[in-house]
Amino acid sequence: MIQLIKNIQFKYKLLLCFLALIVLNALAGIFSYRLVGDISQLVYTTYDKALMTASFSQATKAHYFKFELDVKAALLATTYKDYKIGKINSKRALDTMLEDLAVVRERALEEKIRVLVDEVQEQIQAITIKKDELLNLKQAALDKNVTDLNSSIALWNEWEKNSNTKKLGRKLTLISDEAAVIGYQFRLDSQKKNEESLRNVILVVSVCAVLAIIFSIIMSFIIVSPLVKLKDACKEIGDGDFSTRAPIEAKDEVGRLAFSFNQMLDVIEEKDSNINSLLTALPFGLFYFDNTGTISIERSQSTLKLFKEFDQYKTIIDFFNAHQVKTEMTEKIVGIIFKNQLPFESAVNLFPKRIVVNEGDRKLQIELSFKKKLNSDNKVEKVIVIAEDITKEVEALAKNQSLTEKVGRVSKASEDIESFREFLQAANQLFLNINKAVQKLGENSKLVDLRRDLHSLKGLVEVYGFSTCSKQIHHIETILSDTDFAEKLDELKEQTSQSIATFKEHSDDIVAILAIDQSDELKLVDINKISTIKKLAEQSQIPDLVKAVQSLNKFPLNKVFKKYVSYTNQVVQSLGDKEAALLFNPSSDEITYEEGRMLDSALVHIIRNSIDHGIESTAAREKASKSRVGAVNISCTREKGSLNFLIQDDGKGINADLLAQKATEKGLWSEEQLSKASHDEKVNLIFASSFSTKEEVSELSGRGVGMDAVKDLVESLGGQIAVETSLGLGTNFKISIPTDVL
Structure with missing residues (x-):
C-alpha cells in the first residue's frame, strides 16, 4: 500500500493532501x-x-x-x-x-x-x-x-x-x-x-488537528522523505564530495529529479576535474573573494607558489595587510566595490597594482589585476584576483630604461661638449658644497643655503638627463622638508653619498665615451694662446683687429645655451597640459662659455619657473586668444662695463596681490606691511626665501627655493636682477652683471 502511494505522481499526492486538509478545515469552519x-x-x-x-x-x-x-x-x-x-x-x-x-x-x-x-x-x-x-x-x-x-x-x-x-x-x-x-x-x-x-470549538478543532497531524505525518513521510535524502546528497556534494549520488526510491517526479540530478553530477564531476587541471596548469596566481572579503578555497597552484603563506589568509584584508597595505583602506575599497558606489574599474584602481614579495634575498615584483563576476541582477558577486610575477620584466625594463637614459645623457653632452664641461665643474662644486653642509648638519650649517644648492643642483642635472640623480636629490629635499629631519641624519648622509656616487658614475661614463678632457687649461682652443693674441692685438691699436680677436671665444646664445632647449621640452613634457618653446633673440650679442656657465643655475630656475608658473595651459591660452605654444625668449646685450640678459615669457604674469596675501598668511608680512606695500614690493616677494604660492610640492617646484637662489647668485657676481610683469601678458627678468667679474 505504502509503495503504491509512493508511485503516485507527486502532483496527485499533493492534491490528495490538500483535499484532506480542506475537508477537515471545512468541518471545523462550519461548526465554528x-x-x-x-x-x-x-x-x-x-x-x-x-x-x-x-x-x-x-x-x-x-x-x-x-x-x-x-x-x-x-x-x-x-x-x-x-x-x-x-x-x-x-x-x-x-x-x-x-x-x-x-x-x-x-x-x-x-x-x-x-x-x-x-x-x-x-x-x-x-x-x-x-x-x-x-x-x-x-x-x-x-x-x-x-x-x-x-x-x-x-x-x-x-x-x-x-x-x-x-x-x-x-x-x-x-x-x-x-x-x-x-x-x-x-x-x-x-x-x-x-x-x-x-x-465546543476547542473540541472540534482538536479533533480536526489530530486527524490533520496524523494524515500529515503519513504524507510527509511519503512525500518529504525522498526530498530529505536528496538534500543530504546535496550537502555532501556542497562539501566537495562529488562521488555522492541521490537515491532513487520511486518513479514519481522526485525519482525522476534524483535521476536527472545524478546525471548532472556526472557532468559536474568531469568539469571539476577539468577545472582543477586547469588551475594546476595556470602560470599565474588566481583566486577570488566575495562581498565579506572572504577568499575562496579555489585558487591556482601558482598562487601557492607566489605566496608561500597564502593558506593563512582568510580574507583579502589579511592578504593585503601581510603586504604592507593598510587594513582600513582595504575594508573601504571592498565596501565601495560591492555597494556599487563607484564603477568597478575606478574602485579596483584604489587597490595597489603591484606588491613586493620577499623570497629569500630576492624581492619578487607581483602585478595584480582584478576582474568582476556578476550575478543575475548584474551586480558584482565576486572579485577575481590575478597575480603575475613580473620581476624579470621589471628588471629588464629598468635595465633598458637605464640604457636609454645613458644614451640620452651622452647625446645631450655630445651636442655641446664645452657646455657639458662647464656643467661638470658647476655640478661637482655644488655636490662638494652640499656634502660639506650635510656632514655639518646639527652644528652651525645654514639650512637655507643647503636647500638652495640642492634645488639648483637638481635643475642642473635635469638639463643633461641625470634623472636618477635628480630623483635622489629630490628625496634629499623631501627629508630636509620634514620637521624632524634631525632624526634622519644617517639616512640623509647615505642618500647624499648615493647621489654623489650616481653622478660620478654617470658623468664618468660620458667623459670616457666622448673622450672629454676635463683640464681647466683646454677649451676649444688654448686659453693662453688666446690671451697672448689679445694682448698683441690691443698693442697694435687696430680697432677691427682688436674686435675680431676679442670675439674668438664668444659664441651665439643659441649655441652656448643650446642645452636648455631640450631641458625646456623635458619640463613641458612633465607638466603634460602645456606647450612651450625656448627662443633666442638672433640680434643678441655673443657671450663666452665661461659667462654662460656663471648664470647656469639662475637660468635653470628662471626657465623652469616661467614654464611652471607663468605659461598657461593650452586650453587657457586658447581661451585667452593666445598662441597654443607659450614662448620663453632670451636675449643679451653688452654695454660698457656690463653684460645684460633679458628673459621674457608671454604667460599670465605675476599676480602681485595674490603674492602679498600668501606672504601675509604665511607670516612673512604683517597686515600693516600688506596695506602699505607698493606693487613692485609685492612682485619682489618672489625673491623671498622659502616662499612659494604652491600648496603641493612636486619635483619642479613648491618648496619655496628657487628665485631667492637666483637673486643671491646674481648679487654674488656683483650684479642686479629686476622683474617686470603684466597680468595676462607675461613677465620679464632683467639681469645685469659687471663684465670685470666674468
Missing part, C-alpha cells in the same frame, strides 16, 4: 460559523441596546445641566446680547436632551426604563413652560432698560423654585443605573455562552 452566529445574534440584539441606553441616559443628564446653566446665564444677563445668547443656547441644549431621551426610550430593554423616561419628559415640558415664562419677563425688563442685579436674582430664584433640578437629576441617574445593570447581566450571559462555545 454556527457558534459565532449565535454569539453574534446575542451581541447585536442585546448588548447594543444596553450600551446605547446607558450612554444616551448619561448624555441626557449632561445636556440637562447644560440647559440649566444656559437658562441661568440668560436670566442673569445685563445686556440684551448676553440674554439672547443664553436663550438660544438653552433652546439648543433642550432640543438635544429631548433627542437623547427619545433614543433612550427606543433602546430600553425593560418597561420600567420607558416609564422613567416618560416621567422625565413630562417634567421637562413643565420646566420648559416655566423657562419661557421667566425669559419673557427678563426680556420685558431689558426692553425697559431694567438691568439691576436684584431683579435678575429674583427671576433666578423663581426658576430654582419651580425647576425641581434634584428630582429630575435623580431620575436620570436611575435610568443610567438600570441600563448599566441590564448591560452587566448581558455580559454574564454572554460570558457563559462564550465559554460553552469555546469548549
